[in-house]
Amino acid sequence: MTRSFKIVVLAKQVPDTRNVGKNAMKEDGTVNRAALPAIFNPEDMNALEQALRLKERFPGSKVELLTMGPPRAADIIREGLFRGADGGVLLTDRKFAGADTLATSYALSMALRKMNPDLIISGRQAIDGDTAQVGPQVAEKLGYPQITYAEEIGEWKDKMFTVKRRIENGIEIVRTPVPAVITINASAPVCRPRNAKQLMKYKHARTLTEEHDNEHNSYLPIHSLDTLRITEWSVSDVGGDEESYGLSGSPTKVKKIENIVLQAKESKRLTSSGEEIDSLVKELISLHTIG
């Protein structure tokens, strides 16, 4: 009998910090964080692709997403469903708010105990914090091995997965038993696009909160509840020590935030004409900047 796996992808909804355009800048030159679009964290997308590939390779496997955030983070679960995931859980509760990486990993680990996967895959890091801490911390809390900076999840042999890691100066091939936590680099294959069938099937998938907020009050038909209901869990659903969640469970505190202000220089504008480039190069040579 071939093996199948229960896989959970950890994904985060993040503000898109990569392309801070003019619309997201305040008059004083600082970033208006509220104006940034909320997106599926890019490396979590690479992680989802690895999970979906495993699902194809090992028939009978299931891929679920786990995310923590405000009610609107249900978008992350839907996006995963559209691309081929089988389900997902949104951890949402005011008691989770203000969590640093330690309190976040505690919350995720409590939910994961309930989901009980064979393999946990996440992006290496999220672009709003760039810490790369949550994967290893979840692994520690669950007592699982961790494989960070992974690029490819390879063969399954002798009850071990082969995983290729990409680190600063090269690559490392390791073998790990399951359960394990694997974090995926941006250098891994990009995620497949949405699947039209999945999109049709799940476009009405909703959390209970979303349904209650829906102004048209369009409740899901009873017969579709099982497939279209996105599970929401609060602190009381996952249990654990309340003090370990949110702000009270976070040893690190933000003392100060400084906004970076872009300082404009007196620049000389040039076109790509041959004469202008030529005079620039001559000037640099005469300044001994080049040559």
Added chain:
Amino acid sequence: MNNIIVYIETQEGKIADISLELLTKGRSLAKRLGCRLDALLIGHPVTSLRDELFLYGAEMVHIAEDPRLKIYTTLPYTAITISLFKKEKPQIALFGATSQGRDLAPRVSSALKSGLTADCTSLEIGDHKDTKGNEYKDLLYQIRPAFGGNIIATIINPDHRPQMATVREGVMRKEQLSEPINGKVNIINTNEILSDSDFVVKIIERHIEERKIDIKGAQIIVSGGFGVGSRENFRLLFDLAKTLGAEVGASRAAVDAGFADHARQIGQTGVTVRPKLYIAAGISGQIQHTAGMDQSAMIISINNDPDAPIHQIADYAIVGDLNEVIPKIISSYKNNSK
């Protein structure tokens, strides 16, 4: 006062620069706090490296030497670090923000339930008063960019120890003492700490190259961004770099897209550079990137978007297609240089 411990990373039998940078910084922090500076050295063989650590100011070197620890793997290195921290109760523990430090430190901080700040660019000592009126003396201010580099946050860890931070490579200087410290060595008994379950993950293959790219030391850098379009098109930048005797750099967007290797990444998640000339081609100029190069003596930007932020920090802003501009620079240089 409790000590400061610096985790020493070794690469192919040599101490990584970042660890020496951390010891240099650790020295000034220890002096300010009036505490001892320790180093934790794990691997095999590593004992001979202790003299270099004394030369950089370590007063105590904790050594865990064991053939099973020849190459870094998460679980045994974590077990040794946790065991030492539980015993020594350091007030501060510092790691490099390398793939190794960023794999190890979070796992250690989770086990100790202490806080950890990633990718710091500056560390200071200062006081804190919280909203309830509690006062804290001599905390470690862990200063780092966040939010894609658009903000700089100062993080503190008032109630938990050790105060842990990973620090980016190249942002702090390394400096030897004129005389090595007459320090002590503590040999860690690895057999008491390690068990078979720490070795469930096996390394079966490694291809590690010595770092050949020297971005930090380059006088001239030709750097490409996402706008370069492809790995093939990066050849153009290499051609220009060869002509000018420059090194090739890249923005994070270009590295993430696979156009250039990670070792070339400049910016907040890469290296910080201050060359005499920086040519930015196809780079939009996100703070993520500019924070790592805006101290360059001269900046030339090449971008066909006249509104690209990179033009604002450039001395010479060329609004044009890099595929046109770069060959023109190359031919002009060849015609005009002697």
